[in-house]
Amino acid sequence: MLSVPSLEELQAAAHVVTLPMRVKFRGITEREVMLFDGPASWAEFGPFLEYDDAEAARWLASAVEAGWQGFPEPVRDWIPINATVPAVDPSEVAAILGAFDAVHTVKVKVAEPGQSLAEDAARVGAVRHLLPAAQIRVDANGAWDADQAVRALRMLSVFGLEYAEQPVASVAQMAAVRRALKGLVLIAADESVRKATDPLAVARAGAADLLVVKAAPLGGVRRALEIVAEAGLPAVVSSALDSSVGIRAGVALAAALPALPYACGLGTVSLMAGDVAAESLVAVSGGLSVREVAATPALLAKFAATPGRRDWWFERLRRAHALL
Structure with missing residues (x-):
C-alpha cells in the first residue's frame, strides 16, 4: 500500500516549471509541470491543464510512488525508443526527425482537427521516404x-504500418475497426486504457492487439504493470510530454515489464526547447539507458513558472491530494 505524504510535505518539495516546445504538440507551445524533490528520487506531477481532479489524482499517485517509494527492480537496462512526428506539414518532417538520434521507429500524429486524410498521407509518406x-x-x-478509421487505415497501410494507436474513441468502435481491418493494420489502445474507468475493458472486448501504457495516468509504475499482466496483451510504454524527470518513470515501467516487443514512446524530450535536468533523458543510438535523473537548481530557476501559474498548480495539488 502506497503511503501518501502530507500535503505540507509535498508543497515543501514542489517546484513548478514552464518548458518551451520546439513545435506545437497537442495544441500547446509550452508544457507546465510540477516537480517534487522526493526522498527516493525526483518526481513529476504533470496532468494536462484540461484534466479533472479525479484524473489528476492518479498522476499525483504516480509522482508519490516515484518520489517517496521508488521504482521496481528493472529486468533490462536499455529501452528502444521511437521518434514522434506531430501533425506538421510534410516539409517539416525532416527537421523534426533530425532532433532524434538513430531513428528506427516513428510515431506519426494523424487526424488533427482541421486537417485532411490527404495531409495525413503526405506526412506519413514523407516519413517513409526519409x-x-x-x-x-x-x-x-x-x-x-x-468508418473514417477503416478508410484511413486502409489507405495508410500502403506505407507499411506497424500499428494504429487509438483510431477511434470507444471500445465498441475499436472492436468494429479491428474486425473490419482483419489484421491489415494492428490496433493499439491508448486512451481506452489510461482514461477508462475499467482499463481492462478493451482487452475483454477483443478491441486491441496491444496496449499503450503510461505510468502517470494509470497511477504509477506498479499499477501499470498490474494492468498489463491482467490484460494479457503486448505493451508499448509511452510518455505524456514529460520532462526528463517524468520520462524516468516511463523508463522504469519499460524496464520492469517481463517482455518489451515494441519500441517505446519515451523520446518526447527531444520535442522540447528546455528541460530541468542538466543531462536530459534523450535517446542515444535509438534507445534510453536506465539511469537516475535529477532536476538542477539553475534550470528550475530558468524555467520557473510565473507566480500566478505556481499558485494555480499548488491549488490543483491540494485538490488532487484530497482525493488520494
Whole structure:
C-alpha cells in the first residue's frame, strides 16, 4: 500500500516549471509541470491543464510512488525508443526527425482537427521516404469515427504500418475497426486504457492487439504493470510530454515489464526547447539507458513558472491530494 505524504510535505518539495516546445504538440507551445524533490528520487506531477481532479489524482499517485517509494527492480537496462512526428506539414518532417538520434521507429500524429486524410498521407509518406526501413505507427487520439478509421487505415497501410494507436474513441468502435481491418493494420489502445474507468475493458472486448501504457495516468509504475499482466496483451510504454524527470518513470515501467516487443514512446524530450535536468533523458543510438535523473537548481530557476501559474498548480495539488 502506497503511503501518501502530507500535503505540507509535498508543497515543501514542489517546484513548478514552464518548458518551451520546439513545435506545437497537442495544441500547446509550452508544457507546465510540477516537480517534487522526493526522498527516493525526483518526481513529476504533470496532468494536462484540461484534466479533472479525479484524473489528476492518479498522476499525483504516480509522482508519490516515484518520489517517496521508488521504482521496481528493472529486468533490462536499455529501452528502444521511437521518434514522434506531430501533425506538421510534410516539409517539416525532416527537421523534426533530425532532433532524434538513430531513428528506427516513428510515431506519426494523424487526424488533427482541421486537417485532411490527404495531409495525413503526405506526412506519413514523407516519413517513409526519409526512412524506408523504419517501423511507422500512426496515432489518431480517437479522432476518427469507425468508418473514417477503416478508410484511413486502409489507405495508410500502403506505407507499411506497424500499428494504429487509438483510431477511434470507444471500445465498441475499436472492436468494429479491428474486425473490419482483419489484421491489415494492428490496433493499439491508448486512451481506452489510461482514461477508462475499467482499463481492462478493451482487452475483454477483443478491441486491441496491444496496449499503450503510461505510468502517470494509470497511477504509477506498479499499477501499470498490474494492468498489463491482467490484460494479457503486448505493451508499448509511452510518455505524456514529460520532462526528463517524468520520462524516468516511463523508463522504469519499460524496464520492469517481463517482455518489451515494441519500441517505446519515451523520446518526447527531444520535442522540447528546455528541460530541468542538466543531462536530459534523450535517446542515444535509438534507445534510453536506465539511469537516475535529477532536476538542477539553475534550470528550475530558468524555467520557473510565473507566480500566478505556481499558485494555480499548488491549488490543483491540494485538490488532487484530497482525493488520494
